[in-house]
Amino acid sequence: MSTRLRQLAFVLCVAALSPAQSRAGSAQPWDLAAWLPAETALLIECDDLPGTVAALRRVVGRLPPRAVLAEVALAAALKLQSGHDIDGLLRVLAPSKVVFGLALPPDGRPLPILLTRLHDVEAAREIVDLVPHIGAEFRDGWCALFPDPASLTRWRQCMANGPRMSAKHDGRRQPASSSTGLRLFLDLALFRQRRGSSLWAALDAGARVLVGPLVAALDTATRLDAEVTVQGDAVCVRGALDATALTAEPQRHLLACGATPRPTIMVPSDALAVVRLDRSLHGYLSNLDALLPPAVAAQVRGEAANLDLIIGGGSFVGELLSGVGEPAELVVVAAAAANLDDDAPPRPRVELPGVALVVRVDTERARELLTKGFYRLSAILAAQRAQRRLPPRLAQRLDADGLRLHVMRGIAFQGVGEPPTDEQIEATLLFGAGHAVLATTPACAKQVYAALQQATADVVVGDEVRLFGPAIAAALRRNQSGLVAGRLLDEGENPRQAEAFVRGLIAAIEMAAELRIGVVPAAQATTFSVTLRRAP
């Protein structure tokens, strides 16, 4: 972090450490137009920073560590040699309200602005004077801080030359109703104007399927508003875009259900993640010319034609996709428990979680084509494995626990030492409870099938991604060496650094009982939410 950013961070740290201020001051109306230029594209308002940090800390536990913040503040105070003790600094700089703005002036260089409401303006002036290279403007009990004097000059020019805060911010001057009082505003129209091209144009074919509807909304919305709330053990960011993919052409074809609620399957008990994207592969492949550039559309169409061959001459789109109930759900579950018998074959060093794709099957024809395609695919993969001098894994029927599974299984690994990671993948197809489950292992398929049999009244609208921290942390902990290897090879860290990073990462993930991300298209808007619930 640069020295200047550290200096700004210091101010925020001091603010965060201060005793909670009266909310009365924060409730006072204030004039954004006096401080922020019209080109302000990003605005983060916090009415009560100490209160916000305290509320967030209740959810995320020891993060951010108060002791570290205290050390930062103390060290900074000593470095500044301001003559103030830490309490004095807190009294001077502790703001009741903090606003961060990012302006995008026409010169193309972003202009960051940090506004704080001061308690002792004169003392604050003395302290700021001691910080080299920082820009500051004091007025009406407020202070605007800039990373350098040149930014201050640019800000003054912006404020003098053009109209100030436009009407887009009006109506947002009152304190937030939430317990945190933290709000975010993004001027998407201005970002788009500065960027000069649409996000959609920058996406490749795969990304258009995955995030196309959200990007369509981002490409046409003028603003994004969001608010942070803390409720019990959860912190949630909720927001809205004033545009929707429901009416966006051609992206609306990517949606399978749109704003209509749809039932979901029960989340398996040992799930690491569930991904429920409201996507229609049928809609995508039926509208390739509208959704993709001509050359890419032709390429995808060619690949789709190959799929026709793989499923045995039927129509992948017209018969198979038409015969299943999109959207599919993706479920990731923990790997099956290891067999610890002495005579058990060696297990791969890295334990892959099971991944399953689940989709409702509506027609017998679709079921037939899925099965045929599975067997033909195994023959193709066997040929590819043969080129790598690996033994084939041919699809075979397997009856187990009253279920009939189709499994791509080969001979057991006979090489030296631990088997390669991909040896544990045994692609499996299972039909049951009106669904098809395509999984990476028979165990995973059976786990998901068990969940399918559980009745649930849960419904979902739009996209939903759920990540379960403790289960993910446990899986990562069992495979730490693989993560450490990644840090060593991709980051150039030494083993000690890599291990420390991985331990920290796992600890952080373990703290979150669940991270849930949702994106819901509605008639006029797209709402989104990110909820982090703390583990007990």
Place this chain on the structure above:
Amino acid sequence: MSEPSRSDLLRPFIASVARPFDLRLAGHLARRAGFGASLVARKDWVERGVQFALQQVTTRRPEQDLDPLLADVLASDDIERGRAYRLARAVSNDCPLAERVAMFWHDHFATGQQKVQSARLMLRQLALFDAQGLGRFDDLLLAVSRDPAMLRWLDADRNVKGRPNENFARELFELFALGRGAYGERDVQEAARAFTGWRERHERFALLRQDHDAGDKVVLGVPGVRGGEDVVALAARLPQSMQFLARRWLQAFVHPEPTAAEVTALAAEYDRQHRDVGRTLGTLLGSELFFSARSYRSKVKAPLDFVVGLVRSVGARAAPSALARATSKLGQVIFEPPSVEGWPRERAWLNSATWLLRANFAAALFGERDGYKLRPGATAVLADAATPAARATLAIEILLDGDASPASQRAILEVARRSDAPSSAAAILHAVACLPEAQLL
């Protein structure tokens, strides 16, 4: 019986006032015996003397950090991870000669993933060079002959009794042990019979008795040869093998075109050391010949030397996977030698296009772009130098042991003077890395 005396060409280098073991020679040793060393290490060597420096580069310490990593890379069975692993070893090992020699044998016994089709086997072949590369050549040659990757590479599965495939036998004589002219076609045919039935099965060596021709063969004029082991032992003991290997080592460590006298001297030393590679190379690296003016900067850096050398010279770490991609981009794809003869050498590495690629790599590395993640970064590397002139001098010391032509020094000083302070360190180091001197090993 007394041992034969060592050739005068290989007499130990003794530092003197006239020829001190200075930063230039410390850098020469660091580059040739390994892939370079930090300025701190090189200065330490100069301070403690040439014997200490030789000990530092030739002593195999207990493997530190990276051996456990091999298991994870093997598990991935991913050749790109394998390349990154080798780069990680090259950058962060502290047994430079073992690493250098492993890559030498990879070039010598050139085996390619494109045909082997197994990252695990390729990695294990390199691990074999790590473990045995500095041992007796006889043992190494036999181990390589039975190495699963080599068996795949040279079509062992087609070498059956009654229909011998000559690929391995031919390369054994021509490229691995003897060199052209030291054997005849009949020797190849007979040797191929001896290797029939040698197979790779489930990542291991296996002898399939039903495919093996157990009859007597006459190889290199010696009757009664039965199996491949006999051929290997026979080839490794021949004087032609000693001459052949001596020439290869001299080309790799001393000069691209060794003289006949130099080859004879090193071959004799190799024989004297009972065909122990480590001891032979130890003698060579400590010799007057190695530190001679004829040897100094007489070779062109291969991409691996250039890429790893820059990182090690500045005493930094970097992302091995990105460095591996850079090495490949510069033309040296680890695990993919272009032919059974290995990689091109010397001037073949440098032309206007590859020089530009090297310059771009250095710019990205020091400019902290393209994911190289150099730590510490360029600014920290030159932090001790306060003025442009001091920064220029320090950069030349770090990357060129302070040995640059007056014209190069002027050019670097000019770069240092016109660069803005925040970006000057990266610009200066980049400029030094682009100098002609920086392309020489």
